[in-house]
Amino acid sequence: MVSRIIPVEDFDLVIFGATGDLAHRKILPGLYRRYVAGQIPGTAQIIGAARTQQDDAAFRAEAREAIRKFANKGDDLSQLDDFLNHLGYVAVDARGEGGWDELKSRVRPGVVHAFYFSVAPSLFGDIAQRLADNGIADADSRIVVEKPFGRDLASARELNAVLARHFVEQQIYRIDHYLGKETVQNLMAVRFANMLFEPLWNAQYVDHVQITVAETVGVGGRGEYYDHSGAMRDMVQNHLMQLLCLIAMEPPYHFDPNAVRDEKLKVIRALEPLEPGDIVRGQYQADSDGPGYLQDVGNADSRTESFVALKVRIANWRWTGTPFYLRTGKKLRARTSEIVVTFKAPPHSIFDTENEPRSNQLVIKLQPNEGMDLTVMIKEPGPGGMRLVQVPLDMSFADALGADGTDMPDAYERLIMDVIRGNQTLFMRGDEVEAAWAWTDPIIADWEAGSKRPEPYDAGSSGPEEALRLLHRDNRRWREIRS
Numbered sequence: 377m378v379s380r381i382i383p384v385e386d387f388d389l390v391i392f393g394a395t396g397d398l399a400h401r402k403i404l405p406g407l408y409r410r411y412v413a414g415q416i417p418g419t420a421q422i423i424g425a426a427r428t429q430q431d432d433a434a435f436r437a438e439a440r441e442a443i444r445k446f447a448n449k450g451d452d453l454s455q456l457d458d459f460l461n462h463l464g465y466v467a468v469d470a471r472g473e474g475g476w477d478e479l480k481s482r483v484r485p486g487v488v489h490a491f492y493f494s495v496a497p498s499l500f501g502d503i504a505q506r507l508a509d510n511g512i513a514d515a516d517s518r519i520v521v522e523k524p525f526g527r528d529l530a531s532a533r534e535l536n537a538v539l540a541r542h543f544v545e546q547q548i549y550r551i552d553h554y555l556g557k558e559t560v561q562n563l564m565a566v567r568f569a570n571m572l573f574e575p576l577w578n579a580q581y582v583d584h585v586q587i588t589v590a591e592t593v594g595v596g597g598r599g600e601y602y603d604h605s606g607a608m609r610d611m612v613q614n615h616l617m618q619l620l621c622l623i624a625m626e627p628p629y630h631f632d633p634n635a636v637r638d639e640k641l642k643v644i645r646a647l648e649p650l651e652p653g654d655i656v657r658g659q660y661q662a663d664s665d666g667p668g669y670l671q672d673v674g675n676a677d678s679r680t681e682s683f684v685a686l687k688v689r690i691a692n693w694r695w696t697g698t699p700f701y702l703r704t705g706k707k708l709r710a711r712t713s714e715i716v717v718t719f720k721a722p723p724h725s726i727f728d729t730e731n732e733p734r735s736n737q738l739v740i741k742l743q744p745n746e747g748m749d750l751t752v753m754i755k756e757p758g759p760g761g762m763r764l765v766q767v768p769l770d771m772s773f774a775d776a777l778g779a780d781g782t783d784m785p786d787a788y789e790r791l792i793m794d795v796i797r798g799n800q801t802l803f804m805r806g807d808e809v810e811a812a813w814a815w816t817d818p819i820i821a822d823w824e825a826g827s828k829r830p831e832p833y834d835a836g837s838s839g840p841e842e843a844l845r846l847l848h849r850d851n852r853r854w855r856e857i858r859s
């Protein structure tokens with residue numbers, strides 16, 4: 377199977393924060409890969425903007441280094457010079473007046489205009505205001521904003537209000553890069569383009585769902601930021617809740633941005649408040665390889681969690697009775713993101729065998745390698761009588777696409793091309809973000825008001841013992857964390 381590349385319309389993309397880490401690590405390399413794939417028209421412009429005073433040539437040299445450094449293994453770098461010819465740079469300060477006239481003169485009329493706000497959220501309002509005041513953005517322009525989208529409901533509302541002064545919702549693309557993964561879209565295809573799963577996709581047949589996002593790294597150089605955030609704000613409120621929504625939502629009437637986002641919003645609104653026994657929080661401890669969380673953030677009294685596990689219930693007809701277990705943390709055994717849908721066991725076994733039929737599981741792997749596995753019971757091959765064995769029906773996309781998977785666009789590439797196409801399906805709508813904060817806010821407020829410390833856990837483990845017990849109490853087990 378060969379993937380088809382459909383070029384996008386001609387565009388000017390302005391990247392505010394083009395000298396920063398995200399631009400270097402993800403945005404510029406991603407755009408280069410789409411250029412090599414033939415998706416970016418030969419007339420498109422990518423204009424870097426930040427305070428650093430430099431000219432086009434210096435920015436191109438910076439971009440060259442960044443793309444070389446952060447290219448994927450196996451990327452073809454032979455078109456780098458051609459690509460760099462599409463890059464320009466204008467020095468602007470989000471809070472100053474210099475440079476905006478020049479930016480206006482660079483942006484061409486009659487093509488798609490996208491403005492990527494790859495800067496701190498505190499600058500969103502200033503940039504939006506200056507784009508409007510200087511007549512650079514118009515009613516067809518698109519803006520792209522990054523996480524974190526607020527740190528609670530009040531700040532998310534404030535950010536939404538700041539952007540709404542100059543842009544309508546159809547112009548705002550809030551990135552959650554988990555939604556740009558091939559598997560996430562495939563999850564929707566598997567659910568809604570097949571008869572096989574949807575009839576079973578409810579509390580009658582699904583025993584429980586697990587969503588795990590595990591990292592092996594600690595907080596590293598982001599200690600101060602992270603200590604004001606924690607796993608709940610940094611990962612659950614956005615990435616894990618978005619995945620939960622896609623698993624749990626009703627079929628939208630059409631694969632259309634608002635229809636999909638309406639259904640996701642209904643899931644968030646149906647989440648039950650958590651009971652204290654449904655929550656486990658943890659902090660990784662020091663080991664011979666490195667410091668513990670408290671040393672990493674330089675705050676011996678910190679009560680911020682580097683791990684959280686939750687038992688979440690959705691109060692609606694489809695899901696009442698099926699718990700969703702969510703966990704995410706740092707310094708865990710392996711780097712992996714996956715969703716496991718465990719179906720109920722067959723009600724009765726007709727086989728007189730030592731291996732009873734086990735539950736089918738659909739494992740949706742988001743990283744490190746994207747793909748899906750469906751485990752089924754079969755007869756163990758051979759002449760030894762009727763013995764059962766569980767085997768995976770493997771559907772790794774690399775194999776399915778007949779390539780080694782390297783030409784599959786990564787999440788940022790796909791999402792930026794969606795911005796140019798004007799397709800908001802894989803972006804969070806303002807009311808979704810606010811609803812997610814409205815659910816997480818009281819949970820975090822309880823922690824902050826209480827004196828309970830997160831449970832310590834060993835670096836390289838699966839998290840605190842208490843997180844294992846969260847499932848054991850329900851006679852269930854987490855799927856082992858492995859990459």
Ligand code: NAP
Binds near residue numbers: 392395495496
């Ligand atoms: P960063 O490395 O600190 O870069 C910030 C960028 O903003 C720089 O290019 C800086 O350039 C520019 N900037 C700062 N003040 C400015 C001003 N007054 N006017 C114009 N430009 C200004 O940050 P980052 O890691 O790239 O992150 C950017 C945004 O993406 C943040 O909101 C972050 O939370 C989010 N994000 C980042 C990542 C990641 O992997 N890095 C992942 C997810 C989300 P000058 O100093 O030249 O002005």
